[in-house]
Amino acid sequence: MNFPILSTLIFLPLFSSIFVFLVKEKKDNYSAIYISLFSSIATFLLSIFVWYSLDINSSDFQFVEEKTWINNFIKFKLGVDGISILFIVLTTFITPICIISCINSVKDRVKEFLIAILVLETFMIGVFCSLDLVIFYLFFEAGLIPMFLIIGVWGGPKRVYSAFKFFLFTLLGSVLMLVAIIFIYWLTGTTDITQIYEIKIPKEYQNLLWLAFFSSFAVKTPMWPVHTWLPDAHVEAPTAGSVILAAILLKMAGYGFLRFSIPLFPHASEFFTPLIYLMSLIAIVYTSLVALMQDDMKKLIAYSSVAHMGYVTLGIFTLTKQGIEGSIFQMISHGLISAALFLCVGIIYDRLHSRLISTYGGVVNYMPKYSFFFVVFALAALGLPGTTGFLGEFLVLTGSFQKNYVVAMIATFGVILGAAYMLWLTKRVIFGKTNKEEIKTLIDTNKTELLMLSTLAFFVIFFGFYPMPLIETLNVSVDNLIYNYEQSLNGTNIVKND
Numbered sequence: 001m002n003f004p005i006l007s008t009l010i011f012l013p014l015f016s017s018i019f020v021f022l023v024k025e026k027k028d029n030y031s032a033i034y035i036s037l038f039s040s041i042a043t044f045l046l047s048i049f050v051w052y053s054l055d056i057n058s059s060d061f062q063f064v065e066e067k068t069w070i071n072n073f074i075k076f077k078l079g080v081d082g083i084s085i086l087f088i089v090l091t092t093f094i095t096p097i098c099i100i101s102c103i104n105s106v107k108d109r110v111k112e113f114l115i116a117i118l119v120l121e122t123f124m125i126g127v128f129c130s131l132d133l134v135i136f137y138l139f140f141e142a143g144l145i146p147m148f149l150i151i152g153v154w155g156g157p158k159r160v161y162s163a164f165k166f167f168l169f170t171l172l173g174s175v176l177m178l179v180a181i182i183f184i185y186w187l188t189g190t191t192d193i194t195q196i197y198e199i200k201i202p203k204e205y206q207n208l209l210w211l212a213f214f215s216s217f218a219v220k221t222p223m224w225p226v227h228t229w230l231p232d233a234h235v236e237a238p239t240a241g242s243v244i245l246a247a248i249l250l251k252m253a254g255y256g257f258l259r260f261s262i263p264l265f266p267h268a269s270e271f272f273t274p275l276i277y278l279m280s281l282i283a284i285v286y287t288s289l290v291a292l293m294q295d296d297m298k299k300l301i302a303y304s305s306v307a308h309m310g311y312v313t314l315g316i317f318t319l320t321k322q323g324i325e326g327s328i329f330q331m332i333s334h335g336l337i338s339a340a341l342f343l344c345v346g347i348i349y350d351r352l353h354s355r356l357i358s359t360y361g362g363v364v365n366y367m368p369k370y371s372f373f374f375v376v377f378a379l380a381a382l383g384l385p386g387t388t389g390f391l392g393e394f395l396v397l398t399g400s401f402q403k404n405y406v407v408a409m410i411a412t413f414g415v416i417l418g419a420a421y422m423l424w425l426t427k428r429v430i431f432g433k434t435n436k437e438e439i440k441t442l443i444d445t446n447k448t449e450l451l452m453l454s455t456l457a458f459f460v461i462f463f464g465f466y467p468m469p470l471i472e473t474l475n476v477s478v479d480n481l482i483y484n485y486e487q488s489l490n491g492t493n494i495v496k497n498d
Contacts, residue, residue: 005050006063006078009088010125012043013095017118020111029110036099036114040121044092047125051085056473059480061131061194069135073185075192077131082477083328084128086470087248087255090335091128094247095121097452098240101343104350104448105239106154113154117240120146127252133181133191133260140216140252141174147241147249155236162229162236169229173219180212184264196264200488203267210268213261220253223313224283227306234302235355239346242298246305246338251331254312258328262319263481266488269317276317277407283310284414291421297345297355300425301338304381307414308334314411315396319485323399324478329470330392333380333460337389340377340456344370347449352438357425361432366442371430373445373453378426380460382419387464 016039023032054062061079069076080088098117106113123146126139144167152163185191188199201209219226230250234242262269284307291303308330315327347370348363349355364371380387383394393415401408434440445453463470 004065005046006065006080006129009043009046009050009092010078010122010129012046013039013118013125014122016040017115020114020118023111032111032114033099033103036118037096039118040092040096040099043121043125044089044096047085047089047092050080051089051473054080054082054085054473056082057476059476064131073191074134075132076135077192077194078129078135079131079194080129082473082475083258083481084255086328086332086473087128087251088125090251090332091121091124091248094244094335094339097339097343097455098243100448100452101240101243101346104446105346109153113150113238113240116146116149117244120150120244124248124252128255131193133184133193133196136193136260137174137178137181140256141171143249143252144170147245150241150244151233151237154238154241157236158232159236162232165229166233169219169222169226170216173226174216176212177216180209183209193260193264197484201264206265206268207271210261210265210272213256213265214272217253217256217261218279220256221250221309221313222253222306223279223309224286224306227283227287230306231299231302234305234342235296235298239342239349242342242346243339246301246342247335250305250309251335254309254316254327254331257313257316258324258481262316262485263488266485269319269485270489273317273319276313277404280310280314280317281407281410281414283307284314284411285417288414288417288421292417292424294421295357297357297425297429298342300357300421301341301345304418304421305334305338307418308338308381310414311393311396311411314407315399318396318399318403319482320399320402321478321482322395322402324481325471325474326392326395326397326399328474328478329388329467330396332470333388333392333463336456336460337377337380337387340373340453340460341381343449343452343456344374344377347445348442351442357428359436360429360439361436362430362434362439363442364430365434366439367444369450370445370453373457374430375426376457377460378422380464382422383415385464386461388460388467389464391464391467 020032020035061081064079067076120143123139123143130136130139148163148167152159188196222230287303287306291300294300312327312330315323380389383389397408397411
């Protein structure tokens, strides 16, 4: 295909943001919302077309675009495979939902907020399409800017503190990755990852380079103990900001582990696997216990995100087919479920302007439709069979059991804790006693809120019962990742591509 479909996919939201910027109405924001929504839906449909056109029986990067940016140094190279396409589709799916949520939650500077969302979408898609280390780094770090503005301008009372904490944590973690990229170029003479896969980085350099990339991905995931920025960012961020942060931005680090850490540094990945196991298990158990102690709904869901991402990192570094496929499935699942839970909190916050669990109780008596969806997503978050949450965790635990049954058993204990804090939250908010008169004034979900929640609920349940479209897309690419990893450990310089 000669048409630059991936470039179009990346830059369509950015191009659309120019038209949003040109909207002159100050009082009526609907024109800006309609333009943003139209462009984001068009981007989503284009991503579906790319997914449909992808040859899932090939592990090669497809729809490859390659342009020289800086002579003899950097190429603007793009491509997708079975792993990256799912994250692209997730990104383009969540963005329209974020834009719809703006109708009720964002009252000031709506046009500027929409521009930030569209620009952020461009950077996020770029991360998942990049086949050059420098281009990946630029997209990876550029996403900090619109997210910083979303939190810092439209956030809560402590928005400035949270925005700076988010920015500094993630930026400082990525500085070492930039140094590592420069060293890789000095070592191999290229930043094209497909060429680096074939060249192979010498074993003696891998540990330090792995740690440099890990410093960035661990903060972004976030892994314990560098997770403290996430609860602060979530609490202060507007609803759309929390949705996109939980659903997409956290997944960029998991993708980075799969695309860079394991294939570029296989010996180091093998060496540091026990460290990943330890940090993942602490994240699963410790942050679940912390979630049990929260009185703020957003903080509870934020800590649950850290725990769920612990399953992701655990699954990736089992380096088994079930573990890796489970971790990817868990990322997709968490993207849908966490987005839905933050939307649920945002909906009720717009009515009573409180996120405290103690404020609510007996919501089911006054908001039955809302309560139904809240319960569905809470059950999905704790891993109820028939939802995406179950399949992701089940595959990760299966993969980890193959490698270390003690690790698997400790991780299973985290599932019990997850059920504890989600059921506790549901009981107190939805089914508790109505102790405050304000609860009686609550109005059930409107049409836009029902549209968002029902759409997310549909896919959470659909892929829970029928995960094959996702698994089949992943299958060959994951097989190729594991094959090349094992060959690299054995000292073979063969890169398998179908």
